[in-house]
Amino acid sequence: MSTTTQSLHTNVDASEHPIAPFLRMDRMPHIWCPTCGIGTIVKCFASALEQTKVDLDKTSIVSGIGCTGRVAGYMKLDAFHTTHGRAIPFATGLKLGRPELLVTVFSGDGDLSGIGGNHLIHAARRNIDILCILVNNFIYGMTGGQNAPTTPVSARSSTMPYGNFEHPFNLVHLAASCGAPYVARWTCLHIRRLTKTFAEALTRKGFRFIEVIAPCSTLYARLNKLGSGLDLMRFYHDNAEIKHGADTREAEIGFQDRILCGKFVDIEKPTFTELMHEHYTKTLGDRFVPMKPEGGWIHE
Amino acid sequence: MKADPAGVLTGVHYLDGDFACGEGAMAAGCRFVAGYPITPSTEVVERISRRFPMMGGTFIQMEDELASMAAVVGAAWTGTKSMTVTSGPGFSLMMENIGLGAMMETPCVVVNVQRGGPSTGLPTMAGQADMMQARWGSHGDYEPIALSPRSPQEAFDFTIDAFNLAEQYRVPVFVMMDECVGHMTEKVVIPPAEEIEIVPRKLTEKPPGEYLPYQNNGNKVPEFARAGDGYRFHTTGLTHDERGYPEMSEECQEKNVSRLLEKIRGSADKITRFVENETDGADVVVLSYGITARVARMGIDLARKKGVKVGEIRLEVVWPFPEKRIRELSKKVKAFVVPEINYGQMVLEVERCAAGRAGAILVPHAGGGVHDPESISSAILGAVK
Known part of the structure; x- marks a missing residue:
């Protein structure tokens, strides 16, 4: 991959901003609130794309x-803004339909672990070869601050006005226990570590799951009187604990509690497609015809 | 172009409708199927999962029908022809991403082997009560295409037609089978690959900088770019402009939705397909589709023996509905008799097109079997009294 190809089809010079060539600059300004963490994570992802070439x-x-659901729309890649919760199965179809593609799912906690939770666990179980970036802001942002499957116990949301009493997901533990071979978590304060993790994950295979804790000052912070986005970043600074290889059972997130960060899982494991090829080669021998890397499309 | 021989099982076979449908998909060039088991449709994917590994196809059994349909829409964007297969309860779950497929203008095929409903209904027994769901099931305005085979041979043929129509108009196309055809075993002739006409996907020839994913190219069907070909396009389920960028405005909504509707409505005469017999001078015309068309034939013969002039319209393509022809006929006949395995769905279309000029008499059946031919013949006799 050459840098020339990387800067194709964009009229924005890389000198304007180092990641401008990776974005749809004709769609700026974006819709995210001031001090929202998603933009920072997009920057880290674009930097990782640049680094890995x-x-x-x-x-x-x-x-x-959702809020993070808008990421695809700002990236200058083949980009799909799909239905609520279905990014992972949509991505599964893309990957299996044209196996040579590098497919990334970039979406939020409510989207991927609430309405789309079933797809998350099955993609991890099957080890579908996609990179899955989940931005967790502990709340449904786009619809106005409703309770999410990630809202910490006692945190307030617009639908839990007296505080949340449901147990939230420990998402890194969920992904790891379903078999994801690469599992990490950072907050969006950890921009260098996050970029490094994205870059590493881009070159790995299988279902790579990266959770990024991000501030939502408009809703989560306001409803819980936590101050501004900057105050939340300060909170991450004081309360994030980096522990690579930690047992993910310890990674639960309580309200205004420590946030365990790091790379928790990084193992070699055959992907869905590799297992399928291996199995059919074994059982069918020469009769097995795998799908071509460019897909099973029929053309003249 | 002609079919890829790898997917064509040329010969004379004794197959049930489900297997024949699977063979039709493979002959049409389908190489990606995502599905979830559901009676009475499962044999379609069982057939495909057995044969796909030998022709470069990938089958995946997803965690549910929401995922199956999402995966099919995703795979279709790689250019690989894609399909899912289900029955009523699964069809309900698929509606979400059928809407996405319609909005993103994604060529793909959805087979619904109908059973009795509502809800879990009669899993192992016939129904035709999802016809309006095929028309209106997902929210918002869009125009689907649907076919309804009456035999295993038609299950094979119409599944190929469904893929060709999907490619031509960039829409999800439905094959509305029923349990009876799905589980009925008959002779199926699969021709040699060079005799099967395939519509290939029309890829854009424009360079990436000039390509607009949703540009109206005169016939209202935009040109396609595959994911991974360097176009770096954007597509969304949101209302979008020609670039595929979301735009929340009445003007953009009007432009977007009217083109989605017009690309089908404007070509309805080319898409609609039906068999018409002995309607000249007929007092009554029986309109039917799927398995019911075969029972209706017996009902028609019984009525003829009693001297009634009965014509027949058998729909092959059920959506879009042949409005024009029904309007014309309504000026000449006393009544249409519409037997269907539901309590009145396609009859509503007949009634709408007849607009009071001719009667529209439903012969209902709640599901679980097919009509007694006599119920159809007595409705015909009643119509001319």
């Missing part, structure tokens, strides 16, 4: 619905 022409990004 992956072939951007063969890179697709898929989002669901």
